[in-house]
Amino acid sequence: MFGTSGVRGRVGSDVTADLALDIARALATDADRVVVGRDVRDSGRALVDALCAGLTECGADVIDVGTASTPTIARAIGSRDADAGVAVTASHNPPQDNGIKLWTPSGQAFDETQLAAIERRVDSEVTPFADWDGHGDRTRWDGAADAHRRTLLEVGRRRAAAAGVELDGFHAVVDVGNGTGGITADVLHELGATVETLNAQPDGRFPGRPSEPTAEACTGLIAHVAARGADLGIAHDGDADRMMAVDDTGRFRSGDELLTVFALQAVAAGDRVAAPVDTSLAVDDALAARGASVVRTRVGDAYVADRTREEGVVFGGEPSGAWIFPTETRCPDGPLAAVALAVLAADRPLSERADELPTYPIRREAIETTRTEATMAAVTERVRESYDDVTGIDGVRVEVDDGWFLIRASGTQPLIRVTAEARDPETADRIRSTARSFVVDAIADLDDSTTTDSDADE
Structure with a gap:
């Protein structure tokens, strides 16, 4: 269920x-x-x-x-x-x-x-x-929204004071995505920022753009931030538990980059950050330079949030845009993440923070199938036959000499998700192709088996 x-x-x-x-x-x-x-x-x-x-x-x-x-x-x-x-x-x-x-x-x-x-x-x-x-x-x-707004104002003022910055003169563009994230625009405005909104009319048909705030869906936000010379662009999904961002140069920043930016702000030596199995190795490398580390979880904000209960885990996040600030709440709070990121960007532009991070080519793909359970069973068997070191915390994750790949079933849609990463684009593409073939071949074999059974019945 x-x-x-x-x-x-x-x-x-x-x-x-x-x-x-x-x-x-x-x-x-x-x-x-x-x-x-x-x-x-x-x-x-x-x-x-x-x-x-x-x-x-x-x-x-x-x-x-x-x-x-x-x-x-x-x-x-x-x-x-x-x-x-x-x-x-x-x-x-x-x-x-x-x-x-x-x-x-x-x-x-x-x-x-x-x-x-x-x-x-x-x-x-x-x-x-x-x-x-x-x-x-x-x-x-x-009064629920107003109570949330007041809490975010307190957090924003506290973080701004700690950083020694003000949001007066800070220019933000908030793409609400026709959902419920309008509170972000209200709070940033009350904190002193100049705020413009896109797709701010609530509409469950999501006519402005697809609800998921991906780079492909947020082309309007990217163009608007660049054209207006804004300091930050914020994008939410339909229920505003997710937050993704465009930097001051008009570049959409990946979830792995945002995870690293948030994590570096939160950690001290010896601290840990919770992140799912599909998170980039670049996060590990950036935190290792600070004496901090990553603990891997299953994909899903509930799993990430649960790991933040452990001593020394000071932040949690998913590259999909769910951010857990455990001292505030263990719900992924997109408006809270937007306020926290605005304060960071007011102190130092997001482009500068992200550009100095290690980046490795990571490939993500979703393959549709209505038989996710059977497909994953077949994929798991084939992968374990081909590799000795397979991690099964969530799907199958395989470390290879020059990178890694992950194959897992989506927990919300009829999809098999394939993720691959390496330190150069050609190798990442090769690893992704290998991982993808496991899924495509499994689906084809299941289809052939269904056809054969149907023919036999006739």
């Missing part, structure tokens, strides 16, 4: 009001008060109503924060003294999708143990209905 980011999929088939009702009833077993909110997708209205119905009929009180960013919803759990939170969102997925993600009071997403408990309760079909006079209340709280 649950992937790396909760339930996510096509509305009406994978994600339905029935499913939301079942999850809510299961959640109410352990939660007496639950915060519920949604992103801008219109399909979220029915899902929120189903969630609230399931929770209240099982005796849980619901605090409905309406349309809000995922970090706003996650932060509201602790401030409202709730036991859990539910964000109805498909994050960066296309508009026909939606999803359900569960959050703890610390701001961290439910871990595998907690999600497994929810699944067992749903599968058992035993519902803890309340008595006729024991239904919970559903109340609306319209």
Whole structure:
């Protein structure tokens, strides 16, 4: 039921009001008060109503924060003294999708143990209905976004004071992506920056650009930053848990570069940074120069956030744009990351910070298949037959003499993701080609097997 980011999929088939009702009833077993909110997708209205119905009929009180960013919803759990939170969102997925993600009071997403408990309760079909006079209340709280904004203002002022900078005269462009990340523009403006926005009208169809803030999707932001001579460009996805950036020269900076910039600001000698298995070796090399190191996790913000609970892990991040500041919250908070990056860029331009980092060519590719589980099983078998040293923490990761590759199933979409890295482009391309062939051949063999079985049936 649950992937790396909760339930996510096509509305009406994978994600339905029935499913939301079942999850809510299961959640109410352990939660007496639950915060519920949604992103801008219109399909979220029915899902929120189903969630609230399931929770209240099982005796849980619901605090409905309406349309809000995922970090706003996650932060509201602790401030409202709730036991859990539910964000109805498909994050960066296309508009026909939606999803359900569960959050703890610390701001961290439910871990595998907690999600497994929810699944067992749903599968058992035993519902803890309340008595006729024991239904919970559903109340609306319209102050969640304002509370989030005030918190970010405090963080921004504190960080600016520590760096000895002000944002007066700082010029930022914020591409909201038609989602819920408008709070970033508000906070940067209140901190003194000159702010321009792109795609700021909330619209769950995401007409301005695809929701995922990739370099290809953010060509408008890149052009605008360059044309306007801005100091920084910020891009969010639909629910604003992600943040990517364009520097003062109009260059889109990779997630590995941003991860390194954030990490170098956070670490001292002996500290560690949590990052997933698809993170560039350049991050390791940059931190090693400071006497710090990287601890690898499975892909997914919940896994990264969980490692930040360990002593000495001071920051966590994913190259996809999810950043975990554990002293603030264990929810990936895109507006928080934007404020932190603006302060860094006001102190020293992002272009200068990123240009001095080691960079190695890294290749990423997504291959579509509706049979991800079977494909990964076949890929894993073939890779283990071909290599002795295979890491299986998340998919299969192989270290070769001149680089590495990773093959893993997406936790949110019907894709197999291939990542390869080396210290020169030709080698990176060669390693990627090798890794890709494992996936393509596995899919072809599965297709042939299906065709043969079908012919035999006839």
